Amino acid sequence: MMPINSIMIAIMFITFFIACKRDAFLVFVFSIIGILTALFSLKFAVFSPYIATIEIFQMPLMSILYMLILLTNSLIVCIFSYFWSKKKSDIYYKEEFYLFLLISTLGGMVVIIANHAVSFFIGIELVSISLLGIIGYTIFSDSSFNAVLKYGILSGISSICMLLGMILMFCTTGSLNINTWGLYIEYAYLYQDYLFLIGLALFFSTILFKLAFFPFHLWTAEIYEGAPIVSLGHLSGIYKIIFLLILIRFFSFFNGLENNELAFFTGTIACISILFGTIRAVFEPDIKKLFGYTSIAQSGYFLALIMTGFHHNKINLENINFYIVSYLLGTLGVFSILNLIDHLYKNSKKNYNIQRYVGLFWNQPFLAISATIMLFSLVGIPPTCGFFGKYYLFLNIISGKFSILGVSGFIGSILGMYCYFKIIAVFYQKVPKIVSNNVGNNNIALFLLKLIVFVITFLIILFGIFPQILINFLKLNIFL
Incomplete structure (x- = not known):
């Protein structure tokens, strides 16, 4: 509970300073201090293999790993958001952004350790x-x-569906404890209890919406298009982390995918999400919407990895977490670079068309090379950590003999390679500068932002050449 307390204290201080005196820099500093304190407090939580404070919370070591990823993601987004807001003259109140950021981080941490509805x-x-x-x-x-x-x-509609589903499961089991629901799923004759099944279906439909699975994907592209570029790193990070953990936890209740109907249902959703997301991304010229569609495909890959990882009661959490870390490094790095480009140059174009980044290599070679490495990782090309993520994915698919899922994943990977390669090709076109050449004057800020991009790029290469480093770290943070 110590990381949550740190974030709550930071939120209270920020609220106080916003009420008394608006100072964006002071609020930014307190946000950074709160996140760093929460990260530091995770060190003490590691020494307790299992913390059950009260009935509504529990903290296994796997939750600590996800909280570490979530807080690191929030820290990087917080740093980029400060320099982004300074450049935006049309934003009059810059302090509330950090409050939203910390509250969403707090909510994600609560979900990660929640044991009660x-x-x-x-x-x-x-x-x-x-x-x-x-x-x-x-x-x-x-x-x-x-x-x-x-x-x-x-x-709002999806939250109502989730609440209704929880009520129906409570009516059947008489408990709001998530572990009790898991025991009911595992030991009760579930398929004769239609009330519980309806509640479970409503609950899972909300998870499918939050992760933008097909056919609950209709909001994704417009959200990515309308959201500020600095927000997308947080949106793609926090959603994937907390809701994937929910999927992992509930799949573990089903004792593997021995049920053919469940395997068919999840496999179909994964296949369609992969194919739809990549096919739609091929024809999308807007880079933000393109990543919105590829996030649908990535959700399909995640579901495929989870369902194959739990097939025949074989739990491959190391493979799942390796893929999650490699994906988050790639997406957070790409959105950090896009945000850094906005910081360096005046946005002469109001949209984010791919052609806006023509000749990036000849203007900013470091950013172009880093973005290329990150896109290589997202598509699964060595020597990046994304290659081993895809390797573990297809290894699980082949070992579980999911032939249709394997074909869909292969086709999606080829189409995804085309989507990312058309972005990379734009970077290296030797043409006159298209973006404005009015570079920001804050050299310290520029150095800090580029340093973050460099660290992300270095980790992608390091885990791609020496994957055992990340594997050993994940083994230390998994509690079963």
Whole structure:
């Protein structure tokens, strides 16, 4: 509970300073201190293999790993958001962004360690409501307003479905404890209890919406288009982390995928999500919407990895977590570079068309090379850590004999390679500068942002050449 307390204290201080005196730098400093304190407090939680403070929370070591990833992601987004807000003259109140960021981080941490429907639902709503502010912070833009409106309505409906599902499962089991639900799924004759099945279906439909699986994907592209570029690193990070952990936890209740109906259902969703996301991304010229569609495909890959990892009761959490870390490094790195480009150059174009980045290598070779490495990792090309992530994915698919899923994953990988390679080709076109050459004057800020990009790039290469380093780290943080 110590990391959560650190974030809550930071939120209280920030709220106090916003009420008394608006100072964006001071609020930024307190946000950084709160996140760093929460990260430091994780060190003490590691020494306790299992912490059960009260019935509504529990903290296994796997949760500590996910909290570490979530806090690191929030720290990087917080740093980039400060320099992003300084450059945005149309944002009058810059302090609230950090409040939204910390509240969503707090909600994600609550979800990660939740063991009760009440704490779980509160964490989900903390994330969802604060993300409304993060997505719509540039509300004067038409695309941003449409994104907030669509996400707000759909997210509210999905939350109602989740709440109704929890109520139906409570009516059957008489408990709001998630572990009790797991025991009921594992030992009860589930398929004759239609009330519990309806509740479970409503619950999972909300998870499918949050992770943008097909056919619950309709909000994704417009959200990515309307949200500020600095928000996308947080949006793609926090959603993937907390909801994938929920999927992993609930799949473990089913004692493997011995049930043919469940295997068929999850496999079909994974296949369609992979194919739809990559096919739609091939024809998308806007780079933000392109990553929105590829995130749908990535959700399909995640589901495929989870369902094959739990097939025949074989739990490959190391493979799953390796893929998650490699994906988050790639996406966070790409959005950091796009944000850094906005910091370096005046946005002469209002959109994020791929052609905006023509000749990036000849203007900023470091950023172009780093972006190339990150895109290589997302598509699974050696020597990046994304290669081993895809290797573990197809290894699980082949060992589980999921032939249709393997074919869909292979086709999706080829199409994804085309999507990312058309971006890379634009970087190295030798043409006159298209973006404005008015470079920012803050050399310290520029050095700090480039240093973060360099560290992410270095980790992608390091884990790609020496994957055992990351594997050993993940083994130390897994509790079964």
